[in-house]
Amino acid sequence: MKSAVSEDSNRRQDLLQAAARLFKEKGYEGASIRAISSAVGMRCGSPFYHFENKQAILYAVMEEGLRQGLERTEAAIDASLSAREQFERLVRVHLGILLEEGNDFIPVMLYNWGALDKEHRLKLIETKDRYDRIWADMVARLQAEGELGDDPKIARLLLLGAMNFITTWYKPDAGLSIDGLAQQVVRFYLR
Amino acid sequence: MKSAVSEDSNRRQDLLQAAARLFKEKGYEGASIRAISSAVGMRCGSPFYHFENKQAILYAVMEEGLRQGLERTEAAIDASLSAREQFERLVRVHLGILLEEGNDFIPVMLYNWGALDKEHRLKLIETKDRYDRIWADMVARLQAEGELGDDPKIARLLLLGAMNFITTWYKPDAGLSIDGLAQQVVRFYLR
C-alpha cells in the first residue's frame, strides 16, 4: 500500500522545485521544459503528464510560494509580542522565504509576475492581499509608536521593496547569514 | 552633407530604445529579435547590421543606461548643498532614471544582469562601482548626522533596493508623480 503522499505527487513536487530554481536563475522564458525535465531525470514530454502546459507550471510555482509563505508568516504572528519583537520576527520570516535554500518560489513570483497569464494572475491576487494586509497592520503598529515615516502605503512598499531586492544580490556563501541580515534590516529601520 | 549624428546612428539608437523597452517588458529571452526589429520597422535580419548578436544589444542597452545614469547623477552633485538637500536631489534623479518614460535601460540592467555574458558583465563593473561610490559617500554623510542605521553597506543596499524595487509596481498613470514619490522616499528615510 502506498503512503498518503503518492509517488505521483512526489514527482510533481520535484518538478515544481526544479522549475522554481530554473525560473529564478534564467527567467520564465529562459528556462526550457527540457531543462526542467532533465533536472529531475525526466524526458521532455513527461512534465505534461503532471501539468497542462508551461504556464500551469509557472502558476503552480507561484501558488506554492504564496501558500508556504503565508503559512510561515501567519505562524509568526503573536499578539502578545511588542511591535518591535513582532517586526523582528516578520522580517526574519520574510527573508527566510526569499533567501533560504530551496525557497525559490516567491522570488519567481516577484520577478516573473509579468510572464503569468492575466487569468492566472487574478487567481493569486486574493492570497497576495492577505500577505499585504499583515504587513500593513505591522506598519500601522510601528507608526503608532512613531517608528516609521507617515504614509503607510509608501512605508510598506519601501520596506518590503528593500527586502525583496536583496534577492538580486544575496549570496549564501558570502559570510552574511540570513539571521545577521535580518538583524541589520531591523536596526536600519528602527533606531 | 549629413549631420554629425548620422542616420546610421539614429537607427542604432532606435533599436536600442526599442530593445530596452521590450527587454524590460518581457525579459531578455522573452523579447525576440523579430519583435525588436518590427518595433522600429525593420526586418528580422537587419539588427545584425548594427549589432554582432543579441547579447551585444543587451550589453549596449546596459552600457547606455549606465552612461546616462552616471551623467545625470554626477551632474546632481553639489558640494555646497546640505546632506539632506543632496539626498533629495540624488533620490529624485535616481527615481527619474528608473521610472521616467523611455528610461528603460537601468531597469533592464537591474533585472537582466544574469542574462548577460560574464565577459560583458566584467566590462560594466567599473562604471557600476562609480555609481555605488556616490551613494556610499551620500550614506556616509547622512550617517555622520545620525540619520541612518549604522552599517554603511547595508544602509546603501537597503536604500537603493527600496527604490529599485519600485520599478516592479510603479504605473505612471496611477496618480503618483515621480516628484511626489521622491518626496515620500526622503520623508520615509529622514524623519
Add this chain to the structure above:
DNA sequence: CCTACCGATCGGTAGG
C-alpha cells in the same frame, strides 16, 4: 512516464 514526432519560432547568415 517514454518514444517519436510535429509545426512554430528562434538567433543568425550570405548575398545583394
Add this chain to the structure above:
DNA sequence: CCTACCGATCGGTAGG
C-alpha cells in the same frame, strides 16, 4: 538594410 534561407530549439502531442 532587405530577401531568402539555415540549423537548432522550443512547447506540446499521440500512442503506448
